[in-house]
Amino acid sequence: MQDASLSPGSFELDARLQADTRLLADLGFCRLLLMNDRRWPWTILVPRRAGVVEITDFSPGERARLVEEAARVADALRAVSGAPKTNVATLGNAVRQFHLHVVARREGDPNWPGPVWGFGQREPWNDDEAEAFAARLLKQLS
Template sequence: MFQLDPVLQRDSVLVGYFSLCELRLINDAQFPWFILVPRRKGITEIYQLVEEDRHTLMAESCLLAETLHDAFTATKLNVAALGNQVSQLHLHHIVRYDTDSCWPEPIWGKFPAVPYSKEKLAEILQKVQVLLSDDLQLPSDDAELYY
């Protein structure tokens, strides 16, 4: 049974579900920062996914990347699967601007997270959910329960 890592759950907000991945927004208002988490038990690396799931992950990642790049008018989109602190496979999609506080360096460990206000969180969730509405299943009231 798939279960989201507690650190990912603590640090992010559920946006919705693609066919393979859970889409989550990292609760740090300094960067539009999303993660894709394949809903597969015990996976820590992309190569561990079955071939069909690898293809699906890449398709979902490319769709998300293009959507974020266009919707947020990014200077650059950073996509990475690190897993140094959380081993559960998750793919970061971070919108970067040449004006952001870390540019051009990586964002990890530079500054403490700044949580979204309720209003800004609702705004960004709605924006992404609408843009991905053809491919994303929205969370229900029991969204943080796993199967």
């Protein structure tokens, strides 16, 4: 159900998402973030709406925009990484703010075919690698 708290003007990124990611861009509906773990090409889409926890909190039109942006990001991740598979998922157990993970996967990557969440130690991006990856991804998205 739509209410005033879902207005774009009151959007704030959850503190944990802020700490665990790097800002890539604001797309039409979502903020695009890069997870600060270089083991996987891993992005997070956060719709710029306040108070949203579940996908059912969006209007049908907003859900359609979310799916279209997720598909664009998945295509761009596959093109940039060469990975044959993308995982698109939302859990929201640790971070209640609605966010959608889009992760490029391939056989032989860390924890294949298991999930990326909670596996091993994070390997943070260094600034140069993150900027280069971000530039390639954003160019593919444009």
